[in-house]
Amino acid sequence: MKKDKLKIGIYELTGCAGDALLILDCEDELINIFHAADIRSFLMAKSDNIDGELDVALVEGSVSTERDLQELLDIRKRSKVLVAIGLCATAGGNQAAFLDPREWEDNLKKVYGRTEMTHTKPLQSKPLNAYVKVDHYLPGCPIDREQFLSTxxxxxxxxxxxxxxxxxxxxxxxxxxxxxxxxxxxxLGPLTAAGCRAVCPSHNLPCVGCWGPAEEANYTAEYQLLMEKGFDREMILRKMSTFSGTAIADFAARIRGVKK
Amino acid sequence: MRIVKLKKEYFHPFLDVISRQAELWAPVKKGDKHIFDRVEDFNRIEMKTTRTLLPPKKLLVPPAFNTFTFNAEGYQEDLSHVSSKILFGIHPCDIHGLLTLDKLFMHEYTDPYYVKARQKTLILGLSCWPDEYCFAKSTRTHIIDEGFDLFFTDLEDFFLVWVGSSQGDDLLRMKPDLFEETLSDSDIQRYIRWQTERDKAYRTEINFMAMPDLMELKYKAPFWEEAGRACLACGSCSMVCPTCNCYNVLDKLALGGKPGRRLRLWDSCTLVEYSEVAGGENFREHKADRLRLWYTHKLQAYVSKYGKPSCVGCGRCLVTCPVEINVRTISKALEGEDPKAFWYRLPSEVKP
Known part of the structure; x- marks a missing residue:
């Protein structure tokens, strides 16, 4: 008897949709993917999406609105395994780089003028695990084709x-x-999760951290090292926070706090 | 041991003959550093180098390679990293590094991926001159009397060539008229003078005799915690170490009926995953414990089993670790000296 195919859903919260696009870009493998799995929902690829029970949910994007949150809670309830895919889902992404909740509110006002939105309430951007249990993390901005396929x-x-x-x-x-x-x-190589095959340093360009924080990212040591090399404190923090999402918030607050 | 003389002008003609038999690999420039690379244009070969970025172990067990492909029917071994190679320009410390790997991979438990590559590789050593980071004299790995097929000592106008194996002898016999069998007294004196001067040139000295005891006596010294706090857990020390040999194994599956692959990847005991076991328990969760393990292995455990440290004094950890955790700073700290290392400069107010 043939085993039932795994039911898979691919979802996008707030992000650039780059991770879903990368999955679509696995052109040579797309037929194999659809053959091997029962893709129940994949908004970017098809229209007959069914939001039922799932074996695996792949979720990209950060939680940045009340609607994102409700969708995520619903996906979690329906899925046996939830995988955060891409930097926004694993670490919060660029949009989570605001370090202080007040700073976030000020920025919201500055950008949108009025803060009472019509269809959903804005939230300070956070990675998926701020709200639900995440079983696996597939980092990258965007995710890497080879890592996606092996996952x-x-x-x-x-x-x-x-x-x-x-x-x-x-x-x-x-x-x-x-x-x-x-x-x-x-x-930022020492702070950043591997998986990109060190593509930037291999072209003589420094790592900017787009795979998000490595499991043991040692911000304190890297910060001290860069200070000793003569870099400016704010410059270091800005570079570090670009792709660190919420992971760097405590560290940055502590640095700024003690130096004030 | 047979020793012959080769005039400098005959060096490229000699390479020309032997490189028809096998791939020639030698140190070439990469930026302002050096790497071992496949060489067809002999002018690319750098004769006066210090250490290469990675040691020659990369040619015997590559950093990441496929060991076999598999499907439901069975598996097929992949030995595509194995080819006939002549490695020219390996310094004594790196030859000692290979001898250490031989002990681990070729004796008690033989590793076919290493053994097959090693058997097809000829080692043509080359003399070198230490820089401020070399301490091979302290590890007694600045001299070499085994582990090579030929060894070239560069005495400016000519090489003295030690023949270390019958395969090395076969190489000379491919073009015997390039070599002089008789050495004059002035040639010999020149070699002795060169050796004396070279030995005086080592500026970093480490007392390895004391290290096994010090590792035990200072096992709980507070500097381990401090160093652990500074450690980036980036594994670089292991990647560049000529004797680090741990590896991870990873299965990559494929879609559409294509075979899967079992990869072998360089690993390090300084990485978080290394000592984690099923169920998520980690025996060395803290970086300080992992650093202590690394140094126990290099400075103590290997000594009790093989009578010498598994450090060959190449200095790669000194030039590689961005936060100054290396054999020099750790051995200084073990000796009770303040190495003025990075870990003492970490600001305590930003303690994570």
Whole structure:
């Protein structure tokens, strides 16, 4: 008897939809994906979407509105396994880079003028795990094709995904690059989750952190190191916070707090 | 051991003959550093280098490679990283590094991926001159009397070439008229003078004799916690170390009936996942514990099993770790000296 195909839903909360687009961009594999799994819902790819029970939900985007939140809670309730895909879902994304709730409110007013929205209430952007249990994280901005396929195939086989848990530096050494930090360049490799095959440092460009914080991101040591190399405090914090989402909030508040 | 003389002008003609037999790999420039690379234009070879970014272990067990492909019927071994290679320009410390890997991969439990690559690789060593980060004299790995097929000592106008194996001898026999069998007394004196001067040039010294005891006596010293707090847990020290050999194994599945692949990836005991077991328990959750493990292995445990440290004094950890956690700073801290290392400069007010 043939095993039932895994029921999968792909959802987008607040983000650029780049992760869903990347899945669509797996052109050579698309037929295989649709053949191997029962794709119940995938707004970017098809119109006959069914929002029922799911084996696996892949959710991109951050929770930035009340509507996002209600959708996420609903997806979580219907899904056995929930995977956060892309930086916005795993860490909060660029939109979560506001460090102070007051700063966020000021910005909201500055951008939108009036804050009473018509169809949903804005929330300060947060990653999925601020509200629901997340089973697996697939980082990247956007996610990487190869990492997505290896995650998906393992889920289809009933195994948990195995993604790198170390920072970019490991992959950077595998490619035998000369360390940019040691050359006095502001590189965020040590803070950033691996999986990109160190693509930027391999082209002599510093890591900007777009895979989000590595599991053991040591902000204190990197900050001190960059200060000793003569970088400006605000510049360091700005660079660090671009792709760190909410993960850096405590650290940045502490740095700013003690130095005031 | 047979020792012959090769005039500098005959060096490229010699490479020309032997590189028809196998791929020639040698140090070349990458930015202002060096790497081992496949060489067809001999002018690219850098003769006066210090350490390469990665040690030659990368050619025997690549950082990330496929070990076999598999499907429901069975598996097929993938040995595509194995090819006939001649490695020229390996310094004594790196040859010692390979000898250490031989002990681990070729004796008690043989590793076919290493053994097959190693058997097809000829080692042509080259003498070197230390910089401020080399401490191979302290590890007694600045001299070498095994582990090479040929060893070239560069004495400016000519090389003295030590023949270390019958395969090395076979290489010379491919073009015997390039080599001189008789050495004059002035040639010999020149070598002795060069060696004396070279030995005096080491500026970093570490007392490795004391390290096994110090590792035990200072196992609970507070500096471990401090160093652990500074550690970026980036694994770079292990990646660049000639004797670090741990690896992870990862299965990649595929869609559409295509075979899966079992990858082998360089790993490090300084990474968070290394000591984690099923159920999520982690025996070395704290970075300080992982650093202590790394240094126990290098400075103590290997000594009790093999009678020497598994550090070969190449200095790569000194030039690589961005936060100054290396064999020099740790051994200084073990000796009770203040190494003025980065970990003491971490601001305490931003303690995470």
């Amino acid at each position: 998906l195939t393992r889920l289809l086989a009933g195994h948990p995904p195995e993604l790198h848990r170390f920072p970019v530096c490991v992959e950077c050494k595998w490619r035998e690059n000369d360390c940019l930090l040691n050359r006095g360049i502001l590189c």
